[in-house]
Amino acid sequence: MIAYIVRRVLIAIPTLLLISFIIFAVLSLAPGDPLSAFARNPAITPQTRELMRKQLGLDQPWPVRYVKWLAASAQGELGMSFAAKIPVNELIKQRLPQTLKVVGIAYLIAVLVAIPIGILSAVKQYSIFDQAATTLAFIGFSLPSFFTGVLFVLIFAIKLGWFPTIYDTSLQVRDWHSFTLQIRQMVLPVGVLAVQQSAALTRFMRSSMLDNLPLDYVRTARAKGLTERSVVMRHVVTNSLIPVITLIALGIPTIFAGAIITENIFRVNGLGSLLINSIETSDTPVVMALAFIFAVLTVSFNLIADILYGVVDPRVRYN
Secondary structure (H helix, E strand, C coil), X not given: CHHHHHHHHHHHHHHHHHHHHHHHHHHHHCCCCCCHHHHCCCCCCHHHHHHHHHHCCCCCCHHHHHHHHHHHHHCCCCCECCCCCCEHHHHHHHHHHHHHHHHHHHHHHHHHHHHHHHHHHHHCCCCHHHHXXXXXXXXXXXXXXXXXXHHXXXXXXXXXXXXXXXXXXXXXCCCHHHHHHHHHHHHHHHHXXXXXXXXXXXXXXXXXXXXXXXXXXXXXXXXXXXXXHHHHHHHHHHHHHHHHHHHHHHHHHHHHHHHHHHHHHHCCCCHHHHHHHHHHCCCHHHHHXXXXXXXXXXXXXXXXXXXXXHHHCCCCCCC
């Protein structure tokens, strides 16, 4: 296992280097000028803009800038934001807690809801519960998050008035009233992310359970006189969770990507809204840093999923 992990890490390093090179090249060659906002300001002369371009390093070829970015990133420095005029590290630290709060709670709810529903759907196959759960899972999985978000706003915020439409990032929880306000404003963005993730996990858990229920070891357990509950929970669920655990690990980068749209719908001041705003203003250091962070999450959790698969399933050996 240790040799496998070391080998995968060694493979991940050139993979991330290649990804960072491609992202940097695309951002550098894409249309858009980070100083376009200053170009419309008559008070800033062309000489001043050229001086600013030189100070930001934009006068150098993009391969040179990539090497400098790579050297700085190796030391933990992700550059300076063109728009905010502060280090990208500080900008990410300011936005990260909001994203982690929304994404973390949404994914936890999705896992806690999806696994029991998937188990019951498989055990009660073709029942009314199974058909209803399957239909809702298909709908939740098929609808994109931007459509679900707008639908939730129209129904629960505008028509019913139960929840606010805009997330107040400045809200601080100090007493019970502020705590309830925080819960109310988190319901819609968390719900949008949880719906899509729980739908996918429900379908996968149901399918995994149905693969295991007809197998010989299940019939043997029943022949030994074990109760149906014991057979399902101790044997079928345990083995069915093996591929689901890897899917949960692989789904973490996916839910971060889904948060990009959800945060912009509900005005959550997190990494997703920061990415969209940075793209609109051609703030390439911020876009580069966030895109690379998403790439690191994807590669890392792929490795974690492979390791977990070997840990929970003794039949897997990484020779």
